[in-house]
Amino acid sequence: xxxxxxxxxxxxxxxxxxxxxxxxxxxxxxxxxxxxxxxxxxxxxxxxxxxxxxxxxxxxxxxxxxxxxxxxxxxxxxxxxxxxxxxxxxxxxxxxxxxxxxxxxxxxxxxxxxxxxxxxxxxx
Numbered sequence: 307x308x309x310x311x312x313x314x315x316x317x318x319x320x321x322x323x324x325x326x327x328x329x330x331x332x333x334x335x336x337x338x339x340x341x342x343x344x345x346x347x348x349x350x351x352x353x354x355x356x357x358x359x360x361x362x363x364x365x366x367x368x369x370x371x372x373x374x375x376x377x378x379x380x381x382x383x384x385x386x387x388x389x390x391x392x393x394x395x396x397x398x399x400x401x402x403x404x405x406x407x408x409x410x411x412x413x414x415x416x417x418x419x420x421x422x423x424x425x426x427x428x429x430x
Contacts, residue, residue, distance in 0.1 A: 310387040314398060318405045319381050322374050325405070329371045373406040380408070389413050 310318075344350050380386040387396050391413040400407050409417065 310395075310398060310401070314401070315381060315386060318386065318401060319378065321405050322378050322381075326371065326374050326378070329367055329374065332367055370406070373408065376408060377406040391417075 342353060387401055389396055389410040390408045394410055396407055396410045400411060
């Protein structure tokens with residue numbers, strides 16, 4: 307199993323810390339998700355679409371914060387760079403591109419395929 311060098315881990319920790327700060331500083335305004343009454347149907351449709359986008363953005367930000375936090379915890383536990391499924395090393399190239407990755411490419415592909423199949427089954 308290929309292990310990461312100390313410099314790679316320290317670089318990842320710095321990048322993850324900056325990403326966490328970025329995510330923590332991003333705020334969604336209350337007005338973005340508030341439900342307002344309007345007499346115009348087109349205004350109501352636009353407000354609904356804007357609210358959905360704001361909530362999706364909040365969800366993605368929360369999910370990414372969770373992944374970044376977990377990655378920082380894996381660094382502290384000396385398990386950073388190890389796939390959470392198969393326990394093999396995650397490619398350094400993958401970690402450079404996505405420092406909060408918790409699965410190797412093969413395991414992530416398997417999870418993505420399973421998720422896509424569940425969505426397809428639910429749609430039928």
